[in-house]
Structures are given as structure tokens and as C-alpha cells.
Amino acid sequence: MSDVAEAAVVDDVEVRAVADEELPAWLRAVQAGFLNPFAAMSDDAVAHLRSRTAPARTLGAYDRGRCVGTYRSFRQEVTAVGGAPVVANAVSGVTVAPTHRRRGILSRMMAGDLAEAKERGDVLATLNSAEYPIYGRYGFGAATWVTEWTVDVPRSGLDPRWSGPEESGARIDLVDGDDVRKHGPELFERFRAARHGVVSRDEEWWLRNTGMQATPEFPWQEPFYALYRGPSGQVEGLVAYRTTNNEWGPSRLPRNAATVLGITAVTPAAERALWHYVCAIDKVVSVRSGWLAPDDLLPHLLPDPRAATVTGHADWLWVRILDVVRALEARTYAGSGTVVLEIGDSAGLAGGRYRLDATPQGASCVPTTATADLVLDVRELGEMWLGDASVARAVALGRVGEERTGAAAVADALFRTSRRPWCPDMF
Numbered sequence: 001m002s003d004v005a006e007a008a009v010v011d012d013v014e015v016r017a018v019a020d021e022e023l024p025a026w027l028r029a030v031q032a033g034f035l036n037p038f039a040a041m042s043d044d045a046v047a048h049l050r051s052r053t054a055p056a057r058t059l060g061a062y063d064r065g066r067c068v069g070t071y072r073s074f075r076q077e078v079t080a081v082g083g084a085p086v087v088a089n090a091v092s093g094v095t096v097a098p099t100h101r102r103r104g105i106l107s108r109m110m111a112g113d114l115a116e117a118k119e120r121g122d123v124l125a126t127l128n129s130a131e132y133p134i135y136g137r138y139g140f141g142a143a144t145w146v147t148e149w150t151v152d153v154p155r156s157g158l159d160p161r162w163s164g165p166e167e168s169g170a171r172i173d174l175v176d177g178d179d180v181r182k183h184g185p186e187l188f189e190r191f192r193a194a195r196h197g198v199v200s201r202d203e204e205w206w207l208r209n210t211g212m213q214a215t216p217e218f219p220w221q222e223p224f225y226a227l228y229r230g231p232s233g234q235v236e237g238l239v240a241y242r243t244t245n246n247e248w249g250p251s252r253l254p255r256n257a258a259t260v261l262g263i264t265a266v267t268p269a270a271e272r273a274l275w276h277y278v279c280a281i282d283k284v285v286s287v288r289s290g291w292l293a294p295d296d297l298l299p300h301l302l303p304d305p306r307a308a309t310v311t312g313h314a315d316w317l318w319v320r321i322l323d324v325v326r327a328l329e330a331r332t333y334a335g336s337g338t339v340v341l342e343i344g345d346s347a348g349l350a351g352g353r354y355r356l357d358a359t360p361q362g363a364s365c366v367p368t369t370a371t372a373d374l375v376l377d378v379r380e381l382g383e384m385w386l387g388d389a390s391v392a393r394a395v396a397l398g399r400v401g402e403e404r405t406g407a408a409a410v411a412d413a414l415f416r417t418s419r420r421p422w423c424p425d426m427f
């Protein structure tokens, strides 16, 4: 076949919704895209993946009937600054076969899905990005970051005689998956109402993360779960962790490591107690924290914070604003002020000039013809929305234009938050 004829065939790639009977092949394509070469999957594995996929808006790219691209999106809620749940179009399972890469297939799937999300009235879109450079071009900005620490327990200065929470009546119990499914969802709902950046979890999340959907392809190793109850008996925290169990130094000094899989706490007392608990397990000398907010309490709970070494730092939740007015009115602002934002959006979904009048009591955002104070791309607005990005820094980086002297400082005083946003989940 000539090069010209080959190019015409490539252009024939069709992007469309995936029919139910096509889902097993689509799921295999997703796995291949993430470098899992499943030639044949058991029915259980297909059922496992199917349960993670539905209900979703599932797109496939097909070349002569073969699935060469995958993409799905589903309804999610993201907690805005101040606690309001905001409806998002969560994007996941994005792959294009190495045989068909860099021919615009992702761009086609993304353009169609974002246009539908906008049409439906979703306020924003979200994703975790496999690689940093992929999604900025589509208007997504890195809205939350995460840090992982590894605690050298013997150097931490924590009291090795610790035997439980300080608060009288509070307690920590080791529980099993049934207890987690019983108490976890309600605890998490309280947590997500209180922390900006957290995304909603569905019922499947709790089944999947307590081993109820294990298959040979997706094996399960049971973790430990510790549940914290406050003085009133109410569940206020949960930590899931795994440990090694037979690591010894040359002179039989124990060398086990604990890895925290997830921690949810709705009170500072619960958070402090659960970290102290994990760092006080006999024979455990190092604790990997899992992905936490960069301003997490953990290092400063230790008498010697240097015992917590940063072992990872990365962008996490990416946000793409689809509706500027509703996104900016959904969140709260610490101060009072006005800024006019000129927002560029090459996809034509959210661009325009908007005037934000914010007070701690409420905010209004309206299209305007007033002179712009700040000129920015919708990607930058995504980075600012949860309060994490510094506008002054974006100006210094040349990404935001400051048209009125001092406007960046005004925007920072309005948008930034006293605690950084945190999204504990990857989806």
C-alpha cells in the first residue's frame, strides 16, 4: 500500500460510543494501553473491570473494527473551597494504541466528550494525568499536588511507650473489611464535605478497596484497618496500611516497613492519633505515608520533622473549568475584592471576560466588558480554582498577564486557601 493510501486508512478511524458487547475488547485495549498484556481475560476479570467502568460514557476509536483508542468519563463531585460539591465530568481510561499514536485520536475523543459535558451542564472536568504534558492543551490545569514522606521511626522522637489516643474515651480498634464497608462511606462523606479537592466515591470504590472484586488478574492482599472513635464513640478516622512482617537486621533488629494505603480523619485529634498509631507499631521502623497534601500534619507531628523524608512529590487532580460563572460562584473566598479575568480557551468552551466580586459571605461572577485586570488561559484558572496556585507566581512565570498593578495580589488574597487542597483518590 502506498503511503498516501495508508494515510487515508488511518484517517478512517472512527470514534464512537462503545456497545455493551464490545466492552470486553475495549477493556483489553485499556489494559494494553497501560502496559498490561492480557491476551485473554477471565470472565471474572471482565466483570471486575466492567464494574469499574459502568455507569460511564464510554468511547472507543475503531480502525477496521479493532479498538485502538479508549476513553471514558463519568459523573463525579469535587469539593469546592468552602465545602460545596460541584458536578464534574471525570475522565479516565484514556489510551491510544502505540500503533495509532500521535494522529489526533485522543484530541478527537477529548473534544467530543468535553463538548457533551458542557452541553449537559457539568461545571468542570477532572482527571489524574499519566504524564504531565498531555492535558494542558485541552485546558486542564494541575489543581492539587501530593507529597509522600517516609518516616524513620526510631529518629522521629515519638514516645515509644505510646499506648493509645490521649483523649479520654477515644479508642483505636483493628477492624476488618466488613467494618470498613459499614463505617467507611459515612465517614468519608463527612470528610469530603470538609476538605476542598476531595472527589466523591461510589459504592464500587468500597468493594474494590476492601478486596471484594479480586480476580487472578487483580489479586488482593488484605491490609490492616484501624478505626478511631472519639470520646463520644463516633467514628472519626480510619487508616488502611500494609506491613512487611519478617525483615530483620544482621543482629536481629527488626526492620519492618509499613505503607499507608489511605487515611481519612474528620478531626485533628483522629488524624494525630492515627499517625501516632502507625508510627508506634512494634517492629515497624519505617512508615511510608502514601500520597498526602503537601501541607499534611505528618512531619510536624514528629518531635523531629527531619525524620520524615520527602520520597515523592507530584501533580495529582487536574481541573478543566467548563462553566466559569458556576465554578467561581460555587466556592468561598477568604476576603473581599473584585477582579476582572480575561480567560482564553482555544476550545471555545469557557473563554470570555468575567468580573468576580467576592466577599466571605458570597460571590458573584458575571460576564463583563470592563477592562481586564488579569489575562489568563482556562488552564491557569483550573490551577487556581481550588486555591493552590499562586497567581503572583504565574505572573512571574509569564503565564498570567497582570494588566492592573496589584491585581495578582488581590486575586491571591481571594483565591488562595489557608490549607492546601487534597485529593486522596486516583480514578
Ligand SMILES: CC(=O)SCCNC(=O)CCNC(=O)[C@H](O)C(C)(C)COP(=O)(O)OP(=O)(O)OC[C@H]1O[C@@H](n2cnc3c(N)ncnc32)[C@H](O)[C@@H]1OP(=O)(O)O
Binding pocket: 033, 034, 091, 092, 093, 094, 095, 096, 097, 100, 101, 102, 103, 104, 105, 106, 107, 108, 127, 128, 129, 130, 131, 133, 134, 137
Ligand atoms: C486520564 C487518563 O486516563 S491518563 C492516561 C493517559 N494514557 C496513557 O498514558 C497510556 C499511554 N499513552 C497513550 O495511550 C497515548 O499516548 C495518549 C492517550 C496519551 C495520547 O494519545 P494520542 O492519540 O497519541 O494523542 P494525540 O495524537 O491526540 O495528541 C494530541 C497532542 O498531544 C501531544 N501528546 C499526546 N500524548 C503526549 C505525551 N504523552 N506527552 C507529550 N505530548 C503528548 C501530541 O504530541 C499532540 O501534540 P500536537 O497537537 O502539538 O501535535
